[in-house]
Amino acid sequence: MKFALLTTAALALALSACSSGDAPVNETTQPDGEAAAQDAAPAPAPAVAEPATVSAEAAIVAEARACQGASDTSMLTVDVPEAGNQDGTVNAAAAIAYLDAVRAEPCVFELPSGLLFRIREASEAGISPVSGDLVTVHYRGMFAYGGEFDSSYARGEPATFPSNRLIAGWVEALPLMRVGEAWDLFIAPELAYGPRGTPGGPIGPNEALVFQLELIDVPGAN
Secondary structure, eight states: OOOOOOOHHHHHHHSSOOOSSOOOOOOOOOOHHHHHHHHHOOOOOOOOOOHHHHHHHHHHHHHHHHOTTTTOOOOOOOOOOOTTOOOHHHHHHHHHHHHHHHHTSTTOEEOTTSOEEEEEEOOSSOOOOOTTOEEEEEEEEEETTSOEEEEHHHHTSOEEEETTSSOHHHHHHGGGOOTTOEEEEEEOGGGTTGGGOOTTSSSOTTOOEEEEEEEEEOTTOO
């Protein structure tokens, strides 16, 4: 299926986390769509990971960087309901089937939280952001069936966000990335928009999401 680009209204929903507890709105000046994404339903900062978890994550990421054959830019898709299906039970079952299939793909790794990822482009020297740093990224957001719902590439310019004010899958992945790296994130509903989805669409309740994420810069980092 060809990717379908959505309007700025979809961008306003694409990255803000859908949670019951709202964090303060960041006042950094940004393009309208990105600012709206911050305002919609920002996520609170996650709890600080235990040292053992951090060590386990570092070991997994190191193995992922060394994996050969991860440069394939094609994305695994499965036959699931169209985007925005409002039946959370159907979406949850489709998400489980999709993520189970992804686990069998070459060079796909799983963090302790359940976040699945593969590193398409690794960097040996790039810096990593600290949670809360501003990050400049290019990204493409897709549904499990392959339809595209948001893309900074389509807009022709990268986006800048606070790294701890996004959906949980991004909040976890960004501090593990290095500038210059490109990752594929396969995100379970509980690390994305959960049982609520995004009000009015395009993301339905309990949908698994896929992001191609490229970390371009950490503005202000030493």
